[in-house]
Each structure stands twice: as structure tokens, then as C-alpha cells.
Amino acid sequence: MYVGENESAKYWLSIMNELKNRGVEDILIACVDGLSGFPQAIEAVYPQTEIQQCVIHQIRSSTKYVSYKEIKALMADLKLVYAAPTEETALAELDHFKETWDSKYPKIYKSWHEKWAVLATYFKYPLTVRRLIYTTNTVEGFNWQLRKVTKSRIILPSDDNRLKMLYLAMMDITKKVDWSQIRA
Template sequence: MREWQNRPLESLYTLVWLDGIYYKVRQDGKVVTRVLYSVIGLSLSGKKQVLGIYTAESESAKFWLTVLTDLKQRGIEDLLIACVDGLKGFDTAIANVFPATTVQLCIVHQLRNSFRFVPDKLLKELANDLKTVYQAPNREQGLENLLVVQEKWGSAYPKAIQPWVEKWELLSPFFDYPAAIRKVMYTTNTVEGYHRQLRKVTKTKGAFSSDVALQKLVYLVIQNLQIKWETTTYNWKEIINQFSIIFEERIKSHRIE
């Protein structure tokens, strides 16, 4: 497992998803909450792979900085796009290590956060209104639609809508890309699907005896999952052709023909 965790990585990944899940571990006779961080990369060959797993007491931008530094030390020179949750300071941590990387906040995370502040009977209506924002044809129209949504919902449910306005610069980068790339970058669904596989194994274990005990189990799950990921990402030829045009100079020295 340690050999796998420290293995050299490719020099460039077109997209990475970064996220964390919580679990219980026994520590000094008590059961405490810990975070398991995962980084999944999409390579130039169109295949997904778990680049590393990390554990910490809490999810923080400071710790993500150490994770990103580790990835760089293991050989990554460039990340084109990073899709992350809404953790404050995440974009700054990425910029410190990979300054050219485009940071995209996960739309799905933002939707879930908004739904927490609205009564169940109104969720469908709000979801349809927000859909006009992230499914708009371009950034300008998306912002116009967001202001309409804010006018309708903002006074009654400010905590549901205001974060969209405040974080718009980090929520909207996917509008700058063609449809095929948008589909793989505006959500962390890839890493969340991976988390579902982990939970199938971890939910029956209760509290783990240590971080290492959890990491060993997760490592075994990853080895099985990696077999499924040997297939190339759907529509990859179109996606990589678009990446190659948009990021021509950055890909040129890394591309696998």
C-alpha cells in the first residue's frame, strides 16, 4: 500500500477531482471523526485513476495544500482543471502549487447546500429555477438567470441563494468550455461514485482501529475499482481533441499519441 501511495505519477492530468468523506476511528479510548481525502485524476489517455488517499482530523485548505504538494513531488507538473467542493480557500491552495490550473466548484455540492435551507415542498421549484442558471448557454446568460433567481428567492432564503452570487467566479468557469468538457468538469460525480463504493465496505465496519486500518481497506477497494476504470472515458476522442485545442501548448510536451 505504501509503495502504491508513493508511486510516481504522470506529468499532466487533464482533470482532477478532489473531495473528502468522514469516518469514525478509535483514538485514545474514544471514537473520533476523521476525514479520508481522495484525489482522482483523468489522464491524457482518458482513463481515471486514484492518485492518492490521505487522512486528517478535518477538511481544510491548509491540509489540501500538503496533498497538492505531495502530488507535485510525485511527478505531476500540470493540472488543467480541478473540480472541488466549496471548501473556503481551496482555490488558493491549488493556485499556490499549480497556478495555471482552472478551479471549478462543484455545481452538485452547491445545489445540495442550497436545498438545506428551503422547505421540502419548494425544492422542486427551486431546483428548476437553478437549472436555468447552470444549464444556460453561456456565462452571461447564466448570471442573468441567477439574478432573476436571486430576486425571486433571495429575500426569503438568502442562505440558499447568496452563495451562488458570492462564488459565481468559481462556479462559472465551465461555461468557457465546449459541452463535452463541461459534462466532466462541473460536478464531482466521479469522485462521489467512488465514495459510494468505499461506503459499501466501510459502513459495516463501525469505528476503525486506526487511520492505517482504514487506508488498507480502501487500498483494496481501489485495486478492484481500478479494473473497472481500465475502459476509456465516454466520448474521450472528442474531449481530448477539445482539450488539445484549448490547452495546445501545455499538452504538446505531454501528449500520448
């Protein structure tokens, strides 16, 4: 568990180096949230790691300025892209998305097209694990539960006390996870 004052690529580079120094030889895949420089920090220490940008973050970013009246139709077309059974099908659906929406929302297609290499990594893996790979929602949900614990305790005697409290909360949270739902 790592606790830092702020999140930055430099911070994550230090974490990657620490993991390397502690004996982690390689990372197969890393799902990132779009933090600028984060993929480069990972690749600097683990150059063979496959990077998967969180599709949910990409969707939120893409639909930020979409009209309320059009959001359902646009999301239905976008879902055909990220939920496609193969990368080839996804690319065909992305082209169809462009034909349908590019005149109104050109930045959406452009963003997906430019980031495709890091958005489509999960297509290399079986359907059973793709959802675990293409989103950081599980980690974000876990972090949200930790924030709930610390939010009500603004003043703690020391950072050690905060870490101990987070550790105990983490142990409690992981007891509640239905591990049978997470298959590899």
C-alpha cells in the first residue's frame, strides 16, 4: 500500500523503481487512468509492460460535452466499439461511429483514434478477463472506501496512525469482496 500527498507521473516513477528494487521483475499489463506521463513512468522501469488506458475514463472524457438529448444514442454507438468481440470489429465500429457522429462531435473520434494503441490492449485477452483489464473502476471503488474511512478523521497524531487505520480498513474491505466473481 502506498500513500502519497499528490499523484503525479514522478510519484509513480518512484513507486515503479521501488517495486523493481523490491524484486518485481516485470509487469504484464498496467491499467492507467489517463494521468499524463503515467504510461511513460511505467515503461521507463518496465519497458515490456502493456499499457491499457481505462476505457471508462475515456468514455467520461468523450461524453463530457455531449448534448443530453443525444447521449443515449451516442453511448449506444460507442458501446459497439469497446464491447466488440474483436479488435477488428471494434475498429470497424469506430469507423461507423466517425461516420455518424464526427460532424457534431469530431473530438470524440479523434481522441479514440489517437489513443487506440492504449485503449485496445484488452482485446489481446480472453473475454472473461477483459472487464478487469479495461477499467480502473475496481481500484477506484476500493480507494473511495478508504477515503470514507479517512474523511471523518481529519486529525490523526501521525502518518503512522493514518497508515495503520488504512491497513485495517483495507483488511475489512477485502473481507467483503466476493472473490468467486473475479476469475482469471
